[in-house]
Amino acid sequence: MKRTLAFTxxxxxxxxxxxxxxxxxxxxxxxxxxxxxxxxxxxxxxxVFGIRVxxxxxPLVTVEPYYLSSALGxxxxxxxxxxxxxxxxxxKGFGLNxxxxxVTGMGFHFYPLVGVGSHxxxxxxxxxxxxxxxNFGLGFGIGPAPKISIQVRGELNMVVTGDTSRKFAxxxxxxxxxxxx
Amino acid sequence: xxxxxxxxxxxxxxxxTPGCILTSGQIMINFDLPDVDATSPxxxxxxxxxxxxxxxxxxxxxxxxDIVDFAVLGTFNNTGxxxxxxxxxxxxxxxxxxxxTTVKTNGILLWGPFKVPVSGSKSIDWDGSxxxxxxxxxxxxxxxxxxxxxxxxxxxxxxGTYAFNVKDGILALVIDVGx
Numbered sequence: 291m292k293r294t295l296a297f298t299x300x301x302x303x304x305x306x307x308x309x310x311x312x313x314x315x316x317x318x319x320x321x322x323x324x325x326x327x328x329x330x331x332x333x334x335x336x337x338v339f340g341i342r343v344x345x346x347x348x349p350l351v352t353v354e355p356y357y358l359s360s361a362l363g364x365x366x367x368x369x370x371x372x373x374x375x376x377x378x379x380x381x382k383g384f385g386l387n388x389x390x391x392x393v394t395g396m397g398f399h400f401y402p403l404v405g406v407g408s409h410x411x412x413x414x415x416x417x418x419x420x421x422x423x424x425n426f427g428l429g430f431g432i433g434p435a436p437k438i439s440i441q442v443r444g445e446l447n448m449v450v451t452g453d454t455s456r457k458f459a460x461x462x463x464x465x466x467x468x469x470x471x
Numbered sequence: 472x473x474x475x476x477x478x479x480x481x482x483x484x485x486x487x488t489p490g491c492i493l494t495s496g497q498i499m500i501n502f503d504l505p506d507v508d509a510t511s512p513x514x515x516x517x518x519x520x521x522x523x524x525x526x527x528x529x530x531x532x533x534x535x536x537d538i539v540d541f542a543v544l545g546t547f548n549n550t551g552x553x554x555x556x557x558x559x560x561x562x563x564x565x566x567x568x569x570x571x572t573t574v575k576t577n578g579i580l581l582w583g584p585f586k587v588p589v590s591g592s593k594s595i596d597w598d599g600s601x602x603x604x605x606x607x608x609x610x611x612x613x614x615x616x617x618x619x620x621x622x623x624x625x626x627x628x629x630x631g632t633y634a635f636n637v638k639d640g641i642l643a644l645v646i647d648v649g650x
């Protein structure tokens with residue numbers, strides 16, 4: 291995983307160099323929302339928040355280092371008339387998303403995204419799960435002012451655990467401020 | 472573009488194949504355990520478990536990948552004269568051992584120890600119980616779940632002379648399966 295991220299970062303640096311003639315856009319954003327576990331009986335929905343740094347390398351491609359932190363709710367089940375709870379995971383991770391199309395700027399924008407990251411799921415009574423995660427989703431950017439945009443996204447965050455995965459549907463909204471140009 | 476026409480359908484096929492990383496989930500199954508009454512180290516009773524009696528297990532047995540969470544739940548009552556550290560052993564076969572020595576010789580430590588003070592009664596929650604499963608026990612129960620699905624559990628004391636019972640016992644498993 292670390293090697294994949296390292297190669298990705300090197301690729302980004304090279305791409306950034308190649309695109310140095312074009313105006314590079316850099317922003318910074320914060321977001322928050324809700325994370326829903328998908329087909330997981332032992333955890334329930336919780337909050338998610340994080341930061342993103344969108345970097346527009348070429349006109350229609352934006353890459354975005356991100357940090358995500360979510361606090362999932364406890365799993366609950368009633369067995370034999372007794373209600374039991376299982377602590378929900380804390381999901382923390384960082385990685386890189388790539389978006390096709392314009393993300394920030396004035397007006398209304400729509401873009402698909404894919405990404406890869408390294409995420410760690412922790413909770414009491416269970417060894418930590420630190421694995422590669424993949425992100426897929428759709429985003430909407432609404433720019434009411436020249437350097438400010440509202441970002442609304444729906445994405446699938448999939449933390450691979452061997453032959454299976456823990457999947458979370460994240461619905462988020464956030465604000466992004468364009469630092470460059 | 473030509474390569475994309477090949478790569479994208481292949482990727483979609485891979486992701487949507489039953490049992491792959493995308494089409495998987497974590498499903499909870501549980502079993503009510505009969506009340507356990509361990510009157511002494513030589514007065515034990517095994518609990519025979521057949522996972523095939525659980526429909527969720529039967530439905531997903533072929534796509535079972537892992538067991539990601541366990542819990543032995545219930546109320547433990549110490550009826551003996553000293554503190555007891557309760558452990559759960561399992562034998563891979565359906566057995567009817569009655570003494571601690573035979574159980575520990577032929578079984579695998581699955582869970583514990585869980586201390587119950589003398590004359591005390593303690594319930595254990597899911598989080599606390601999940602932390603008491605041994606790595607060897609996890610592997611053993613996964614092997615059984617992927618095998619015939621039947622095994623025997625024994626609730627014993629770790630050492631010494633003891634007497635205790637377990638009421639409203641439940642074995643809860645969260646299985647990692649393809650769907």
